[in-house]
Amino acid sequence: MKYRHVLATLVAATMATTVVAGDTSPAQLLKKFEAQAGTSGSPERGRALFTGTHTGGKPDTPSCTTCHTTNLKGRGKTRAGKVIEPMALSANPSRFSDSAKVAKWFRRNCRTVLGRECTPGEKADVIAFLSSI
């Protein structure tokens, strides 16, 4: 079907542009944060942090899902309307493959939503969660 063909091309094009430098992997990062925290990453705690509503941060962004939405296999949107590719690793294998990018966005988004940086344990939880869905 023509429609499917177009869609496949679009998807391929999107994937090509979102592939990043790639100096790490989700598994490597998970291990690193687990070692720093001294605990193992928990998908359940990660889910609670990612989908929960928080009060410490900026008023317009009480949750990670404000931008990433609750359908983490689907696309999200910034407040200014720009598309964000899916967060679930099953839907977007290029996630967590660039350590500088991961550090930048954990720093920004945890401050924006929680009003503080995430701990290594929380980062491990988030990666464990996004790897599990």
Next chain:
Amino acid sequence: MIRKTVSSTCLAAALLLSALPAAMAEEGVQLPPIADKVTRTECSACHMAYPAVLLPKRSWHAIMSDLSNHFGEDASLDAKTEQHIRAYLEANAADTGGRLPAISRGLSPSDTPLRISELPIIRSIHEEVGSRWRKRVGSMGKCNACHRGAERGRFEEG
């Protein structure tokens, strides 16, 4: 993209154009887009990359000095990247290398606007843009919601 809801003689836009004959295109305005790759990548992560020429130097300075409190979000960068982008934006601002003095029209030298959408000249250009369109778009800062070519520096009426 937009239906023409306003008179075709846009006086304010004409003022903008008259200040920069080189930017005059057959229709609409062509401004230099962001030429620096780092700036374009980092400053288009959450919204379009705004052309440097749309704000005076002091505004870029203020924006780049408080990225941790950027319009209700943390947009902080590492020090080296921040310095690089600051230098590019300040060098290509309306009142420096970008040479678009009309941007500062009606602006008191003691004012340091953080929003392009709130500059007197940009407000007056859009005076007649209906509230229905504004509501649909959400914020006048989303230039590219109405001007498809905005990120490339292209601003046309329709």
